[in-house]
Amino acid sequence: MSGLAELRREILRDVLKCSYCAMCEWVCPTLDVESNNRLYGPRGRVNLIASYFREGVDIGILKESIYTCLVCMACTRQCPAGIDIAEDIRKFRLFLDGGNGVG
Amino acid sequence: MEDHVKNLSKLIGHDKVYVDPATIKLYSKNAVYYEGNALAIVFPESTEDVSKIVRYAYENDLKIYPQGSASEIVGSSTPKDDGIVMSFVRMRKIKDVSYIDSYVVCEPGVRLVELNNYLKGSGYMFPIDPASIKSATVGGAINSGSGGMMGAKYGTMKDWVLGLEVVLPNEEGSVLRLGGKTTKNREGYDLIRLIVGSEGTLALVTEAILRITLAPEEVVTVAGFFNDLEDLMRCVINIKESKLDILIMEFVDDVTTKITIDTIKPRVSGSGHLLITSVSTVKEAAQRVLDKLIDIYNRNNSSNIVSARSMEEAEALGIFDIRRNLYPATIKIASSSLEVDEEKPYIFVEDISVPPSRLVEAVKRLRNISEKYGFPMTLGGHVGDGNLHPVVWIREGDREKMDQFNNFVMDIMKMAVELDGVISSEHGIGMVKKDGLIMSYRRRNSLYALKLMREIKRIFDPKSILNPDKMLPSDVY
Numbered sequence: 001m002s003g004l005a006e007l008r009r010e011i012l013r014d015v016l017k018c019s020y021c022a023m024c025e026w027v028c029p030t031l032d033v034e035s036n037n038r039l040y041g042p043r044g045r046v047n048l049i050a051s052y053f054r055e056g057v058d059i060g061i062l063k064e065s066i067y068t069c070l071v072c073m074a075c076t077r078q079c080p081a082g083i084d085i086a087e088d089i090r091k092f093r094l095f096l097d098g099g100n101g102v103g
Numbered sequence: 104m105e106d107h108v109k110n111l112s113k114l115i116g117h118d119k120v121y122v123d124p125a126t127i128k129l130y131s132k133n134a135v136y137y138e139g140n141a142l143a144i145v146f147p148e149s150t151e152d153v154s155k156i157v158r159y160a161y162e163n164d165l166k167i168y169p170q171g172s173a174s175e176i177v178g179s180s181t182p183k184d185d186g187i188v189m190s191f192v193r194m195r196k197i198k199d200v201s202y203i204d205s206y207v208v209c210e211p212g213v214r215l216v217e218l219n220n221y222l223k224g225s226g227y228m229f230p231i232d233p234a235s236i237k238s239a240t241v242g243g244a245i246n247s248g249s250g251g252m253m254g255a256k257y258g259t260m261k262d263w264v265l266g267l268e269v270v271l272p273n274e275e276g277s278v279l280r281l282g283g284k285t286t287k288n289r290e291g292y293d294l295i296r297l298i299v300g301s302e303g304t305l306a307l308v309t310e311a312i313l314r315i316t317l318a319p320e321e322v323v324t325v326a327g328f329f330n331d332l333e334d335l336m337r338c339v340i341n342i343k344e345s346k347l348d349i350l351i352m353e354f355v356d357d358v359t360t361k362i363t364i365d366t367i368k369p370r371v372s373g374s375g376h377l378l379i380t381s382v383s384t385v386k387e388a389a390q391r392v393l394d395k396l397i398d399i400y401n402r403n404n405s406s407n408i409v410s411a412r413s414m415e416e417a418e419a420l421g422i423f424d425i426r427r428n429l430y431p432a433t434i435k436i437a438s439s440s441l442e443v444d445e446e447k448p449y450i451f452v453e454d455i456s457v458p459p460s461r462l463v464e465a466v467k468r469l470r471n472i473s474e475k476y477g478f479p480m481t482l483g484g485h486v487g488d489g490n491l492h493p494v495v496w497i498r499e500g501d502r503e504k505m506d507q508f509n510n511f512v513m514d515i516m517k518m519a520v521e522l523d524g525v526i527s528s529e530h531g532i533g534m535v536k537k538d539g540l541i542m543s544y545r546r547r548n549s550l551y552a553l554k555l556m557r558e559i560k561r562i563f564d565p566k567s568i569l570n571p572d573k574m575l576p577s578d579v580y
């Protein structure tokens with residue numbers, strides 16, 4: 001499997017565990033700043049990534065959501081599904097970058 | 104549709120109305136698998152905004168789907184494409200608190216965790232602590248009638264709402280103030296209790312006056328394992344008879360205990376059914392109460408007993424690890440059971456109650472049902488009040504299992520009703536349990552109760568614009 005395909009598999013496997021419980025949102029610093037729209041919190045980011053891989057999403061909005069993340073990792077500790085949220089976002093940026101530095 | 108968006112934007116402001124597909128998708132799901140669709144998502148910032156939106160919706164036959172964090176698990180918060188989601192996340196002010204009068208006034212979007220963080224240091228707390236405390240909002244918890252681990256002592260949401268400000272789904276978008284800042288209130292019918300647990304079908308909650316209480320001075324906790332369920336139940340009964348002030352009484356069955364221990368390696372370990380009991384007390388009496396509790400566990404053949412003299416010690420020892428990690432462990436097992444790489448696991452948490460004296464029978468029958476359908480199941484619950492949460496998981500692609508799932512749930516609900524219990528304790532009816540509601544009232548020869556509920560809904564919401572098709576079955580009576 002190519003580096004990019006492997007990266008996609010790794011990220012998707014992890015984000016699909018999301019049960020939509022919202023327990024990650026209360027600690028996210030960007031959610032409050034960005035209008036309180038779920039798009040700008042961990043639950044939104046994780047699910048947009050899943051949507052991108054599975055059915056496609058507006059790339060402009062996706063980028064806005066993904067690149068406003070501070071990768072501060074506050075959300076990761078909250079997730080009962082054990083999703084490595086901040087790391088997945090970081091990896092996904094790498095993926096969007098064409099996987100530079102991967103594989 | 105474009106007109107609606109334009110008009111709503113004009114009414115309340117462009118920055119409060121979203122129509123991009125990504126936002127709509129994110130606000131059309133709940134914490135199981137329900138996925139709807141919506142025309143727009145609106146974010147009111149005040150009661151006035153809410154009232155304006157309602158007036159517009161009433162005039163234009165637009166449905167409104169109220170939403171907090173959408174952490175509900177019955178389909179009570181998901182929209183359809185005939186309306187708009189009204190998200191309360193921007194109404195998040197804590198407006199007033201009085202320790203003398205024991206109340207706090209807050210907006211519906213405040214999360215319960217934020218409420219308790221606000222009260223921290225005062226010695227007071229808001230005692231409804233669902234496992235989803237970090238996501239559950241005041242508006243969502245009120246409308247779900249939520250409960251939590253401390254339910255054995257503090258009951259559920261219905262016991263803690265003193266007053267409500269609501270907007271009615273009528274022509275004027277009328278604002279009503281119900282109840283007030285006193286514990287006692289006998290001003291006519293209790294409309295507050297009618298709205299608590301109404302799943303967003305009667306009125307939009309824009310402000311709540313909630314009762315707060317002093318946190319217990321000291322809490323002692325004992326956890327122990329039982330090979331025999333009857334021993335565990337006798338232990339529960341003995342604890343209840345001993346007149347201790349029970350705060351928490353949680354149960355995890357033997358199969359689930361093993362799964363959880365294997366999956367998350369908790370700090371407390373053992374084999375058999377797990378019973379955790381916390382008792383509220385004062386510092387001076389803590390050791391005496393703890394000794395009494397340990398003695399009761401011992402007398403009922405419990406093994407691997409772990410005890411703590413304070414909540415801090417209990418946390419340090421990890422006494423609650425197994426109970427708290429039931430959900431994470433289930434997600435982990437569910438995820439690892441996937442056969443195809445890009446599939447999603449769905450987790451379903453059931454929510455029946457039976458009178459505590461019938462718990463042994465309920466657990467045995469639940470296991471038979473799980474075997475009959477071939478659904479692996481984890482099982483825990485609030486044994487103090489007889490509320491059980493069997494949890495099962497299904498691969499999203501497994502159509503056959505998804506089809507069987509409704510029958511599986513119906514069997515569980517029938518069993519609960521046969522044991523004089525209820526089909527829903529704290530999660531609600533939403534879209535998934537409407538058939539169960541009919542079954543439960545039919546067995547009691549009381550289907551007319553559902554007609555009464557329909558009539559109540561009609562009086563509050565004459566055009567049925569508020570969360571239509573939720574909770575109440577439309578056709579039976």
Ligand SMILES: Cc1cc2nc3c(=O)[nH]c(=O)nc-3n(C[C@H](O)[C@H](O)[C@H](O)COP(=O)(O)OP(=O)(O)OC[C@H]3O[C@@H](n4cnc5c(N)ncnc54)[C@H](O)[C@@H]3O)c2cc1C
Pocket residue numbers: 020021134168169170171172173174175176179180191211232233234235238239240241242243244245246247248249250251252301302303304306307308309430529530570
């Ligand atoms: C992992 C997990 C654990 C859970 N544990 C528990 C538990 O221990 N105990 C428990 O009781 N529940 C539990 N739940 C269920 C759920 O979290 C609670 O019911 C919670 O209170 C819902 O709050 P919310 O803000 O997410 O509301 P939402 O899910 O957004 O909405 C719930 C209902 O309230 C309505 N609503 C929301 N705000 C308003 C408003 N302002 N006005 C009118 N209607 C409104 C919605 O339309 C909907 O009908 C759990 C859920 C998950 C995912």
Ligand code: SF4
Pocket residue numbers: 027028029030031041042045068069070071072073074075076085086
């Ligand atoms: S890592 Fe990103 S999504 Fe997570 S809390 Fe920080 S800013 Fe929010």
Ligand code: SF4
Pocket residue numbers: 017018019020021022023024025042043046078079080081082083085
């Ligand atoms: S805490 Fe984890 S499972 Fe829950 S919504 Fe956030 S990412 Fe999803």
